[in-house]
Amino acid sequence: MDLQKIIDSNKKGVRKAVTSVCSANEFVIKAAIRFAKVNKQELLIEATSNQVDQFGGYTGMKPKDFVAFVNNLAVTENFPLQNIMFGGDHLGPNVWQNETSDIAMENAKVQIEEYVKAGFRKIHLDTSFKLKDDPQNEPLSLTLITERAATLCKVSEETYIKYGAGTKPPVYIIGSEVPIPGGAKNVEEVLEITTSKNLGLTIELSKEAFYKNGLEDAWNRVIAVVVQPGVEFSENSVHDYNPNLTKELVKKIEDYEGIAFEAHSTDYQKLSGLINLVEDHFGILKVGPWLTYAAREAIIALAEIESEIIPDNKNSKLRNTIKSVMNQNPKYWKNHYNGTQNEIEVAKIFSYSDRIRYYWTDTKVKNSLKQLLNNLTENEIPDTLLSQYLPNQYKLVREGKISKMPEDLIISKISEILEIYNSACGGNLEK
16 A cells, blocks of 8 residues: 555545554454455554554554454455555553653554564654653653654664565654544543644654654655544544634645645544545544444344344343443443443443443453354344344345345444445545
């Protein structure tokens, strides 16, 4: 995938962008692979620093494990491995914010090295996090942020030279005026949009830091900057993109050849909003929770179908299992959901922030989900129940476009979201 070419087209006014699939969920990855295969497209898949690192992250996968995981699924789906590009998101000291800067940055260097060594070629350098010995009562200096980013970029370049022979060199994303990885804990009534002044400072100081570290060639591969364009979501609300509020920001990025924006937290945006983002030089649209949210919608619908046709003694009781596991291990949702007990119970399963996505890899949940899928594979889903709980998939089954196998139904549901992004990114435009 030639991201620089896509960015150049976008900057010239062509409605062209790339969807970045940010997920380690197996159903999501399969859906993305199948979607790219059907549409004869290349695929950008990203891992985030708290998902995957040299210690395993919350997924238990190191960078090389994540690449192997995705590649194995691609082989199973007969999708060319050369058509997959791997990206690393928010790479830097994010996971080690409670450590001093020397320890945190050493860990971040190893993280970057492991990502690049494993074959990741889109690298988001994010050093915006305050560390234990940083001043806590004032904003982190942009000069310090960019110097730390350049330090990590140097590690990336050295690692590529050592291990990346025969492959394309990394491209880089800078900036991070967005919530922390994993989603916002709340959404302000009015989001503070990045100013054109701060955009200019971020780019100019980053360039200065790169050049200071002898990274002139790497600077030519900086293709995008992350800003806050007024786009975000929380447990029960979505901030829709308003292009009237970003006119100065969009005008400013046009001063920088070869550099566009990367949009984070675009989940749940309307198609019109995503199109506006692409037209305003957001050449990369990242999506993650919306995809696992769609998977959860399908899985819960299948659980409802199961309850209608499978006796209690053979039922997976998936909803009860999930609820039990989330209560026993509340660390992934406890600090994100507020309100009455009933509101919290609803949010745990159904919220936009989709904190339930952290629990699909739990052994008990996996076993319960496996039983659900087996039950609905061995016992055919009645069309009438499919129509009741998954009406879009019912239509596709009736038209002979998908099967009634439960995994196919889940993947079809996820693909509905991928199609929205494909349309926004110009995938459906005439060649």
